Amino acid sequence: MTQAANALFNATNLACRRGGRLVFSGLHFALPPGRALILRGPNGSGKSSLLRLLAGLGRPESGRIAWGGETISDDSAAHRARLHFIGHADAAKPALLVGETLAFWAGLHGGGADDVTAALAHFRLERLADMPCRFLSAGERKRLALARLLASPAALWLLDEPTNGLDAAALEDLLRAISDHCAGGGIALIASHLPLTLDRVETLALDDYTPRGRALAA
Amino acid sequence: MSGFFRLVRRDLRLALRQGGDAATVLAFFFLAVILFPFGVGPEPEVLTRIAAGIVWVTALLAALLSLERLFLADYEDGSLEALALMPLPLEFQVLAKALAHWLTTGLPLVVVAPLLALLLHLDGAGYGALVLGMALGTPTLSLVGAIGAALTLGARRGGVLLSLLVLPLYIPVLIFGVGAVEAAVTGLEMRPHLMLLVALLLAAIPLAPVAAAAALRQAVE
Secondary structure: OOOOOOOOEEEEEEEEEEOOEEEEEEEEEEEOOOOEEEEEOOOOOOHHHHHHHHHOOOOOOEEEEEEOOEEHHHHHHHHHHHEEEEOOOOOOOOOOEHHHHHHHHHHHOOOOHHHHHHHHHHOOOHHHOOOEHHHOOHHHHHHHHHHHHHHOOOOEEEEEOOOOOOOHHHHHHHHHHHHHHHHOOOEEEEEOOOOOOOOOEEEEEHHHOOHHHHHHHO | OOHHHHHHHHHHHHHHHHOHHHHHHHHHHHHHHHHHHHHHOOOHHHHHHHHHHHHHHHHHHHHHHHHOHHHHHHHHOOHHHHHHOOOOOHHHHHHHHHHHHHHHHHHHHHHHHHHHHHHOOOOHHHHHHHHHHHHHHHHHHHHHHHHHHHHOOOOOOHHHHHHHHHHHHHHHHHHHHHHHHHHHHOOOOOHHHHHHHHHHHHHHHHHHHHHHHHHHHHHHO
């Protein structure tokens, strides 16, 4: 990984331990504004764990995560305000309408009604806005979760397998959203098994930092 | 509108649409109370003597019934993780959820309690103390219960564990709640009992959200 002098978001010598097992160690990255980073690695190589650490869910075993030179745990409220984390679960309530769900999450994160409308339009959910979430298909639920990215502003996107369940058109919508985000100076970290066609993208192979990957390389 | 009230409104909306929890709590309260005349006999003197105790103990158990769901649904569908990453501190979110829980379960209990006390021949002097005491005591039940609900997230048989954790902590509320009614019925001052209930509530408002939020952070880590 190249060390960029103008890095905005970076991790140094990061190690993660889960359930007593060392998942990865010595992990580095440094991302300037407008860059996307794809996380690659086999199952269990720590892609999700890394994204959760970067979101501030849990503390690293060692190492430092910094945004603009400030360690994220020093001001975790500011870090939470600047990030979107979309994990495997959809965070949609069966009894709430699609529009209500998105407006709720946007409202808690400083988004307005215009942002919500635009986000629904981008992921082509307008027609479903008045539908209770219990009637959504898996792909539609995923699109609703991804619409949270656009429904309130955040400089840092952390996406864990965002392409799961998406059809080709929705995948295009997602890639366009990520491209626009990065073009506007945002940073995105994406764990994915699919080849994603994005500009200005770097790749981080988790296996370079896992005990198993090192053993294979040696 | 601040995030705090957005969260309260969402939980109220969910409770209204699903409807089940609040209705179950009230039905349980009602049924459990009317079991007692069958168990101890219908003599008014006996029932009058134990009416306040029955209503309070049953209200504690009814409040407990709905606590397991307080964070569990959010935990299971990933909302809790997303909430933990919102700018609004988790402590305030716990307070908002406890408030919504009280509005949907505690408040209905307060409203129904005098009716059930009437069935049990509670002495006429005790109704004011019963309603005031429950209005001051049930928010504490929701707040203290939130700690238990947060601690038992992800545990198997969480509901049973929750009862074991929370019921001992409910004892002070029970003592002063029943004490207020006893005092009013026997012509003594009920104020000291009610003020102690206020003191418990004032202690629970800042402390319970801090404890519950710490447990929730562990749960989503």
